Amino acid sequence: MKIRKKIGVYLGLVLFIMQGLTGTAYADNTDTVNTDAAIMGETPPPPPDTTEPVHEPTSYTQDIFFPRKTLKGIYSSADLYFNIPDYWDVKYVYAQIQYDVSQLLEGKRSSVTLSINDVPIQSYRLEYQNGSSQILYVQIPMSEVRTGYNTLKITAYARLFDEEGCVDEESGANWLRIDEASHIRCGYESKDPEHRLSYFPYPFMSTYNPTGEGLVIAVSDQASNGEIAAAMNLMAALSTDTKERNDIQVCLLSDLANKNPSRTIVISDYENLPQEYKDRAAKAPDSTENATVTFTDDAQGKPLLLITSMADESLLEAAYMLMDKSRTSQEYTHAATVEKGSAQIAMDATQKNDMMAGHYTFEDIMGSGMSFVGPFHQENYLYLPVSKDFVLSEGGKIALKFRYSENLDFTRSLITVCWGEVPIASKRLSKENASGDELNFEIPRDVIGTSAGSIKISFDLEIADMLCTPRQSDMPWAYVSRESAVFLPSSSDAALSFDLQAFPFRRDGRFNDVMLVVSDAPSSGELNLLGQIVAMYGNGVKPYGSFLVRRAGAFTEADGDYNLITTGTYGSNPWIPQINDKLSFRYTPDGTGFESNEQLILSKEYAGTIGIMQLIKSPYALNRGVLAVTGSSSETLLNVERFLRESRQRSKITKDCVIIAPDSSATAFQFYQTTAGKKEPAPIEKLVRNKRSVIFTAVATSAMFMMLIAVIIILLRMRSYRKKDEK
Known part of the structure; x- marks a missing residue:
């Protein structure tokens, strides 16, 4: 501490001499942030923008909310994923971040940086403000927003101080808490679907009608088995987009008028289809086996999807085509023919894939490896591509390949793996393995029969001398390679x-x-x-x-x-x-x-x-x-x-x-x-389950009993012989 005080005195003396030489007067309220930053070789970030961006009004807005998240340590980050559907004509995107910071935060050298799809867009200063929650806004450039999934990354650089300087060993006090009120707001207009099947399920389902209100799926009054099967599968697929409430209706064609639909899907065998719908179909099925799908308008000019076939079993194949985005994305016109047997080809491929089900590499899931940058505790999530019905079976394994920097305190640095939030394995890092380390283990039995949506991988990257060191954001580091793999067998x-x-x-x-x-x-x-x-x-x-x-x-x-x-x-x-x-x-x-x-x-x-x-x-x-x-x-x-x-x-x-x-x-x-x-199994059931053990026990007992009888007979005879000899 004495050395640091002396350094402070010397720096103050140098500043005083510089003021005298330049003739520049510094008032008591001089921007010490700039001075300290210059000493540390850093340019200070600006204060947070607290003014909500102003935009031209749009017909629709969508808010994507953050989960509550606390960032800890000198250097930590969190990701928020948001999706831009292909039918959105996006006009603006901005983020509103509501947050709290530690009262020990050193505001002169602490900052938060926001990036979109790995492109930094803005950095702001972090300061403690009397325990009050703070709000910042950041405009997201439209040039960096893409159709499909986007990632907004929030990276916090948080330093601590006490009355004598910075004390970063107490990394638990370096925190930035993001409130669940934080969100991304997208303003957009909806595109004209142009009767293109590639937009399906839009406009029948959309983000601006999240309950599906007004959508009716109708089958013919004969309600054949194939019609019902196709209708129910589409009902299941479309209901995925409903959240708080599901207002999609299913009915017979004769009851359709009573439902007053704004969008209709009609599924019917061709022979059961009323003439008014036959006239609206792009064409009649071209064989007795294929199905046709037509996106048109009904008599009131409202969206209408017609699914029909001369073969009842082909209707379900048409529904499967509409449920498969890789197939609908190829249909740029208003009509499509679905050949009978096309679903079987996909089913066969599915069965082959099921043979390898549960085998994933990081590249399969993320398209890349996983990076960890900065000192102290760093964590990241591998979001698993498992379905909601997944339950882990026995034999699950994880094989991680990773490397890390050599400037660590290897007595305190380690990697930890969690199933969801349950720790399942850890390993201490070592200097000799820094360029290529591995962690291979079988998932513990206590989490078998449970489900998790993610695997959390954490690194504790400790450095021996972190006291008052300037920011070095690219070190220490760790990297889990894309070849790392997980095997997650599903229980039936x-x-x-x-x-x-x-x-x-x-x-x-x-x-x-x-x-x-x-x-x-x-x-x-x-x-x-x-x-x-x-x-x-x-x-x-x-x-x-x-x-x-x-x-x-x-x-x-x-x-x-x-x-x-x-x-x-x-x-x-x-x-x-x-x-x-x-x-x-x-x-x-x-x-x-x-x-x-x-x-x-x-x-x-x-x-x-x-x-x-x-x-x-x-x-x-x-x-x-x-x-x-x-x-x-x-x-x-x-x-x-x-x-x-x-x-x-x-x-x-x-x-x-x-x-x-x-x-x-x-x-x-x-x-x-x-x-x-x-x-507990009944006694008879226990005997059946342990038949071999029971047989072995019975035979062994019988043999011992026979040996005992033989010994008794021998002893009796020996006794009788002795009595004869005595006479």
């Missing part, structure tokens, strides 16, 4: 529970052997409810899964090796009475309500007003599930449909059975054991 063994919402109806992001069992003459109400159920399970679904539809009257046990979904009342759906004795809450003999069970006594009046979602084990096949959404009347099922449209309501669907009352209250029950609650 999970308990039947709404808490694992995608299981068992989805696997690896696709529908997993799903069969809808519908009534023989489905109504618009039934289709609408099925649409909401499929949307719940299909959020983010990929095309080319396994998805079928069966009429209840045509269902046989041979169709049982599927994960089954059905809905209706005891009288409207003839398949429900067949599984009634398997339901957790069974119908009364007259079908007007539900019976009580060991978990709940139902009053007769209440039992006639509720809808119930019941997830049960399939009575037809092992490792399959049945979801029955049942009610005593069409009104109770309508209550369930309204309930499912709200995302906050869907969060109440837990365990394996949920009663939904007319007031939208939900009560959950658990009838099947979860994986964590398995009972």
Whole structure:
């Protein structure tokens, strides 16, 4: 400390002499920031811009909010990703950052820098201001904004000080907290879709209509199996863009006028298609197998998408084409022909890819390696390309290849890997391995059966002498190479529970052997409810899964090796009475309500007003599930449909059975054991499981018993001989 004080005195003396030589007078309020910065060899950044940018008004704005984030250490950063859809005509983009900083911050040499897609655009000074939150604005140049995903990086350079100077060893006090009110604002106009299929799902779904209100998916009044299958897959795909509420409707064509749609998707076998729609199709299907897709307008000039084919099974292939962005992006006109069998080619490729499912390199995921720059604790996230139904199985492995600078304090520097936020491995860094180090390990068993959206990789890059050193932003450093890999096998063994919402109806992001069992003459109400159920399970679904539809009257046990979904009342759906004795809450003999069970006594009046979602084990096949959404009347099922449209309501669907009352209250029950609650196997089951051990024990015991008898016989004979000799 004495040495630093002496240095300060000498610097002050030099400044005084310079003032005298130049004749320049420095008042008490001189810009000491500039002076200190000059001494340190740095140009100080300007103070934050606290004025919101002014722009010409646009028809639409979109705000992308930051997650709450705290940056710690001298040099740290955070990324925010935002997407610019191809139908946006963007007029301006700016960021509003609301933040707090440590009261120990050295404002003369601390700064924050914002970059867009790795291009620095602005740096501002960081200063503590009496504990108050601060706001800064930064205009993002349109020349750096691109269609698709963009990255806004916030990099903080935070130094500390005390009454005698800077003390950066206490790196936990170097912090910048970004509030969740921080956001990026985009002002844009919507482009004319020009009836181009390449824009799909726009204009049928858009960012300025996030609930899908006004969109109706209609099938013919005959509602063939292929029409329903295609409609449900499109419903699932389009519902991915709905957030707080899903207002997309599904109905029969005869009920379309009652829905007053602003955008319509019609799916129909060609022979079931009314003439007015045949006249609007670009062309009739050119064979008995192919399907056609036409983007046109209806009689009121509103957007209309027509999907039709002479082959019922080809309608689902057309839906898969629309769900596959790599295929729709090739369709620059208003009409497309989908050849029968094209989906099978994609399915075969999917099956080949599934053989390597879970094997990823950093290059596969990020397109590059991962960089860490600056002293102390640095962390970055590898966001995993897994679907929402992913659950980690045994055998997961991570193999990291990395290098780092040689100027570290290797007694305190290390790498740490976390599954989500759970630490799973770490390793101390060493000078001899600085140019090429590795960390290979198997993921611990305690995180098997869990899911995570990211893997966090952290480096603690400690330097022996950081006291009062000037900024050196490019050192120390660490780099994880693009060849680093993760193996994340997906588990197919999970308990039947709404808490694992995608299981068992989805696997690896696709529908997993799903069969809808519908009534023989489905109504618009039934289709609408099925649409909401499929949307719940299909959020983010990929095309080319396994998805079928069966009429209840045509269902046989041979169709049982599927994960089954059905809905209706005891009288409207003839398949429900067949599984009634398997339901957790069974119908009364007259079908007007539900019976009580060991978990709940139902009053007769209440039992006639509720809808119930019941997830049960399939009575037809092992490792399959049945979801029955049942009610005593069409009104109770309508209550369930309204309930499912709200995302906050869907969060109440837990365990394996949920009663939904007319007031939208939900009560959950658990009838099947979860994986964590398995009972101890029965004695007979233990014998079967350990048959070889039991046989070995029985044989060994028998042999020992026979040896014991032989020894006893020998001893008895020896005794008898002795008695004879004594006589």
